[in-house]
Amino acid sequence: MSDAPSRKQEQFIVRFPDGMRDQIKAAAEENGRSMNAEIVFRLQRTFDTIYLDNSAPGDEVDVDGDLFEVVDTPDKVDRAVERMTRDFKESLRRSMLQMISDDDDK
Incomplete structure (x- = not known):
């Protein structure tokens, strides 16, 4: 081998x-x-991903604060939008699958 x-x-x-x-x-x-x-x-x-407050992914984040990724170039804007779109799609998908699963359990 x-x-x-x-x-x-x-x-x-x-x-x-x-x-x-x-x-x-x-x-x-x-x-x-x-x-x-x-x-x-x-x-x-x-x-x-750059976290300004040194939090880890999955940590609770104050969305009203300045805790977002530094996006200071057009390229970083594009990457941030792509990442947020993927994350939103995956979150929505999981939520919908969970709803279907919950309905099947009834």
Whole structure:
């Protein structure tokens, strides 16, 4: 067996909360990526975001304060809009799937 490039990359075992593996699988299929590529993509997005107050993604953020990413060039504006659009789409999708799931439970 040859050493493929992916075999030489660092590996890390992660325990997911219930249901998250299915969410990752669905998102990966929707985006045409492997589950690993989907996880790496989403992690990289969190590192690419600048938080002015040093909060972490997922922390509660004061939306009325100055805690947003620094967007001071047209390119950063485009990236911010793309990221917000993706995040909104994914959030809306999860909410709608949850509503469908809740309706099925009744």
